[in-house]
Amino acid sequence: MSTPCHCVQLRKAARKIGAQYDAALAPIGINIAQFSLLRAVERGQPVSLTELGRTLDLDRSTMGRNVRVVEKLGLVRLDRGEDQREAVVSLNEHGVAVLRLAEPLWERCQRQVADQLGPTRLQLLGELSQLF
Amino acid sequence: MSTPCHCVQLRKAARKIGAQYDAALAPIGINIAQFSLLRAVERGQPVSLTELGRTLDLDRSTMGRNVRVVEKLGLVRLDRGEDQREAVVSLNEHGVAVLRLAEPLWERCQRQVADQLGPTRLQLLGELSQLF
DNA sequence: GATCGTTGCGGGCATATACCCCTTATTCAT
DNA sequence: ATGAATAAGGGGTATATGCCCGCAACGATC
Numbered sequence: 001m002s003t004p005c006h007c008v009q010l011r012k013a014a015r016k017i018g019a020q021y022d023a024a025l026a027p028i029g030i031n032i033a034q035f036s037l038l039r040a041v042e043r044g045q046p047v048s049l050t051e052l053g054r055t056l057d058l059d060r061s062t063m064g065r066n067v068r069v070v071e072k073l074g075l076v077r078l079d080r081g082e083d084q085r086e087a088v089v090s091l092n093e094h095g096v097a098v099l100r101l102a103e104p105l106w107e108r109c110q111r112q113v114a115d116q117l118g119p120t121r122l123q124l125l126g127e128l129s130q131l132f
Numbered sequence: 133m134s135t136p137c138h139c140v141q142l143r144k145a146a147r148k149i150g151a152q153y154d155a156a157l158a159p160i161g162i163n164i165a166q167f168s169l170l171r172a173v174e175r176g177q178p179v180s181l182t183e184l185g186r187t188l189d190l191d192r193s194t195m196g197r198n199v200r201v202v203e204k205l206g207l208v209r210l211d212r213g214e215d216q217r218e219a220v221v222s223l224n225e226h227g228v229a230v231l232r233l234a235e236p237l238w239e240r241c242q243r244q245v246a247d248q249l250g251p252t253r254l255q256l257l258g259e260l261s262q263l264f
Numbered sequence: 265g266a267t268c269g270t271t272g273c274g275g276g277c278a279t280a281t282a283c284c285c286c287t288t289a290t291t292c293a294t
Numbered sequence: 295a296t297g298a299a300t301a302a303g304g305g306g307t308a309t310a311t312g313c314c315c316g317c318a319a320c321g322a323t324c
Binding site for chain 1: 135136138139140141142143144145146147148149150152153164165167168181188189231238242245246249253254256257258259260261263264
Binding site: 265266270271272273274275276277279280281283285288289290292293294 | 296299300302303304312313315317318320322324
């Protein structure tokens with residue numbers, strides 16, 4: 001019979017786990033994609049959209065849109081870089097505050113997921129993301 | 133320092149693998165989500181949107197939209213069920229033909245991905261999707 | 265048979281994601 | 295120095311996905 005599609009399996013797992021993280025972060029009004037973005041901004045700030053895209057391995061245009069969302073939430077500032085083509089992103093105070101509030105929620109969820117999966121399968125995730 | 137987020141890792145892997153399947157299926161004009169949907173329709177036809185959503189573990193409204201896409205591609209037929217509330221989906225001839233064409237492309241990609249991952253990680257991936 | 269709770273869909277809204285094309289800015293080779 | 299190639303963004307388009315709300319149909323109960 002038909003083997004399950006590896007891709008479909010992976011997407012399903014990603015959806016389910018994503019929903020867990022989203023629920024964990026919901027109390028402060030951000031989701032896991034936004035949390036991940038804010039962390040990347042904090043690590044690199046001020047950082048261009050292209051650079052962010054490289055870091056998070058997302059399309060440049062996707063970055064532009066995702067950044068616009070957190071900008072609308074009032075969490076980041078967008079400026080022009082020295083290179084006049086670049087749009088550089090940094091956290092504003094609100095963004096920093098939200099990130100600090102989010103971190104413990106994220107950590108708790110991260111631990112729960114780790115428990116759900118167990119060490120072997122958890123290691124798989126790291127290996128998978130390395131492979132690509 | 134900051135541990136990588138399990139969710140972000142998973143999403144990244146899913147994006148990357150998804151892109152491989154999408155590229156493999158591109159010659160016949162469908163993507164992996166649509167392929168997966170067409171297979172589910174064939175297995176269950178005629179099948180209601182709610183039932184499909186349960187099978188694929190997707191939100192009902194998502195199913196409605198995804199089905200509309202393959203309908204626009206001319207691959208499925210939508211009818212009313214006996215229960216007048218139900219919209220039931222079946223493949224039309226074109227849908228069957230496309231599915232038959234897609235299968236070998238999908239299988240090749242599936243094998244390539246399996247090789248990339250190796251048996252151990254592949255097994256873990258199966259376990260992972262079972263967890264949900 | 266009228267009513268009420270349940271179920272199935274569709275539409276609205278929002279986000280994440282990718283691709284393509286266009287404009288503008290920078291860089292590089294001649 | 296100048297013209298070509300390249301890089302950064304922005305906007306358009308499209309799909310996948312989820313939540314919420316409202317409408318319509320169904321079924322059980324009175």
